[in-house]
Structure formats: structure tokens, C-alpha cells
Amino acid sequence: MTHAVKYHPGMMLMEQYVAGTLSADVALAVATHIDLCPHCQRVCQDIHNDQADVLASMPLEQDDTDDFSALLAEITGQPQLDKPRQKAARELVxxxxxxxxxxxxxxxxxxxxxxxxxxxxxxxxxxxxxxxxxxxxxxxxxxxxxxxxxxxxxxxxxxxxxxxxxxxxxxxxxxxxxxxxxxxxxxxxxxxxxxxxxxxxxxxxxxxxxxxxxxxxxxxxxxxx
Ligand SMILES: [Zn+2]
Structure with a gap:
């Protein structure tokens, strides 16, 4: 795909998407956009990281931080979608x-x-x-x-x-x-x-x-x- 994506979801929409607070239908459109948009894939990751930083600054055992970030990413990421690993094995529909x-x-x-x-x-x-x-x-x-x-x-x-x-x-x-x-x-x-x-x-x-x-x-x- 050579087309450079120009029209993205706004930051508020992206934050709500990552937080998992969007309705399933709106989340679907945002998730599909992210699939097609490397820029928003990075934005998504940055929002995840920011949330993980906030949590990491709380008093946690050092060794638990990564696990906790991973858990957070799992909870907040990609509502109602297949897990990436399962998807990778499938043919494109x-x-x-x-x-x-x-x-x-x-x-x-x-x-x-x-x-x-x-x-x-x-x-x-x-x-x-x-x-x-x-x-x-x-x-x-x-x-x-x-x-x-x-x-x-x-x-x-x-x-x-x-x-x-x-x-x-x-x-x-x-x-x-x-x-x-x-x-x-x-x-x-x-x-x-x-x-x-x-x-x-x-x-x-x-x-x-x-x-x-x-x-x-x-x-x-x-x-x-
Ligand atoms: Zn985008």
C-alpha cells in the first residue's frame, strides 16, 4: 500500500480507543484505521507507554513493572479483536x-x-x-x-x-x-x-x-x- 494516510482519528478518539471506552462500532473503525496506518500504530504505542509510565511511577516491585505493563496493554488494547498472534496465522480475508x-x-x-x-x-x-x-x-x-x-x-x-x-x-x-x-x-x-x-x-x-x-x-x- 503506497498511499500515505492523511486523515487520522483525533487524539481524544485515540486515547479513548486505547482506554477501551469507545463503543464497539466506533472502536472497529479506529482499529481498522490503525491496521492501515503506521503513524497511528506509533501513537497507540505511545499512549500505552505513557499509561505504563504513570503506573511504573507508582510504588511497585521493580521486577513486576514489565509484567504489569504487558497486563495493562492486554487489558486496554484492541477491544473485541482477535489476538495479534492468532491473526498472523490467518489468510487475509x-x-x-x-x-x-x-x-x-x-x-x-x-x-x-x-x-x-x-x-x-x-x-x-x-x-x-x-x-x-x-x-x-x-x-x-x-x-x-x-x-x-x-x-x-x-x-x-x-x-x-x-x-x-x-x-x-x-x-x-x-x-x-x-x-x-x-x-x-x-x-x-x-x-x-x-x-x-x-x-x-x-x-x-x-x-x-x-x-x-x-x-x-x-x-x-x-x-x-
Ligand atoms: Zn492514522
Whole structure:
């Protein structure tokens, strides 16, 4: 993967992730981003180390410190994910759509194996993942040269690019980039003419489409959520 990741989770999100206080769905998006982002792998490690330093400064037997740090890392790290050693032994999970095959980051592989059926509408396809109780988690495929109609967000929208490039009014996002949109944001995401895109989508509420025939867009709203 040659794309340099530009859009990262904020520091507060990273700290909550390491502390294990994020909801499972948000943690999934952050964990998958970290899988794809060497920078955030280091940030994660630094947060672990800082927490370990705080604990090490407490009165502990010298020999116990390393064990304690390891224990802390185990408790606070990677909520609801397979252990790294188990994952290393497994083949990368792949998903197929539109005649294409995409390798899925390890943090997402267990869920991707249980993906729902692809639902297609024009150049857009979604497959629900059996994740969270609170949020709607799905794979989102967008064929090349395809636009998702302009929409606002009724809640939190997290989109993690897994492969390809997606563009909107604010910029271009490649593999590993994490877009977070809130009810204050309106955008019209689209792919380039020559490249399709696979994303992980985490939504806390339906999208609200702003343009076009309501008759046409109402089913679209159902489709995304
Ligand atoms: Zn990052």
C-alpha cells in the first residue's frame, strides 16, 4: 500500500480507543484505521507507554513493572479483536464485488467473513456487517465515476477508505483515510472516473438526502441505513 494516510482519528478518539471506552462500532473503525496506518500504530504505542509510565511511577516491585505493563496493554488494547498472534496465522480475508476482489484489513476480517448479501443500486453496493448493536456498520462499494447524492448527516458518519479513492467537497481520501462527518456537515462523495472504492461505513443515524425527487431518494436512504 503506497498511499500515505492523511486523515487520522483525533487524539481524544485515540486515547479513548486505547482506554477501551469507545463503543464497539466506533472502536472497529479506529482499529481498522490503525491496521492501515503506521503513524497511528506509533501513537497507540505511545499512549500505552505513557499509561505504563504513570503506573511504573507508582510504588511497585521493580521486577513486576514489565509484567504489569504487558497486563495493562492486554487489558486496554484492541477491544473485541482477535489476538495479534492468532491473526498472523490467518489468510487475509477477501471480499468480492463487481468482478473485483479486495483484501480486508485484519481488524475487520472476522466481521467481513460474516458480511450480509450485497445490495446494489446503480454503481453503489452495500453489505451489512454483523457488528454493533447501536450503529449501522457496512461495507460500501462505489464503482468508478459514481456519485452519492448530496446529503446531510442526522448523526455520526464514519467512513474508512479500505481501497481506492473517494472525493468530496473537502478533499480526496485514499486507503486508510478516516472521514468523520457530523450533523453540521453536508457533502457529495464521488469516485474518480478511473478508480472504484471500497469503504467501511459506520452510521449512527440515517443519511438525509437534500436534492432530487423525494420519491427517488427515500428508498436510497433506506438503502444506506
Ligand atoms: Zn492514522
Amino acid at each position: 477477501k471480499v468480492q464485488i463487481n468482478g473485483r476482489e479486495f483484501a480486508i484489513p485484519r481488524a475487520l476480517s472476522r466481521l467481513a467473513e460474516q458480511q450480509g448479501k450485497w445490495l446494489q443500486l446503480g454503481g453503489i453496493a452495500t453489505a451489512k456487517l454483523p457488528a454493533g448493536d447501536k450503529m449501522h456498520v457496512s461495507l460500501l462499494y462505489i464503482d468508478k465515476g459514481t456519485e452519492i447524492p448530496n446529503h446531510t448527516h442526522l448523526g455520526l458518519e464514519m467512513t474508512l477508505v479500505l481501497s481506492g479513492t473517494i472525493c468530496d467537497e473537502n478533499g480526496e481520501y485514499g486507503a486508510g483515510d478516516l472521514l468523520i462527518n457530523t450533523p453540521a456537515d453536508t457533502h457529495t462523495p464521488h469516485t474518480r472516473a478511473d478508480e472504484d472504492c471500497l469503504c467501511l461505513s459506520v452510521l449512527s443515524a440515517p443519511l438525509k438526502f437534500n436534492k432530487g425527487l423525494v420519491r427517488l431518494l427515500n428508498p436510497l436512504q433506506q438503502f444506506f441505513y
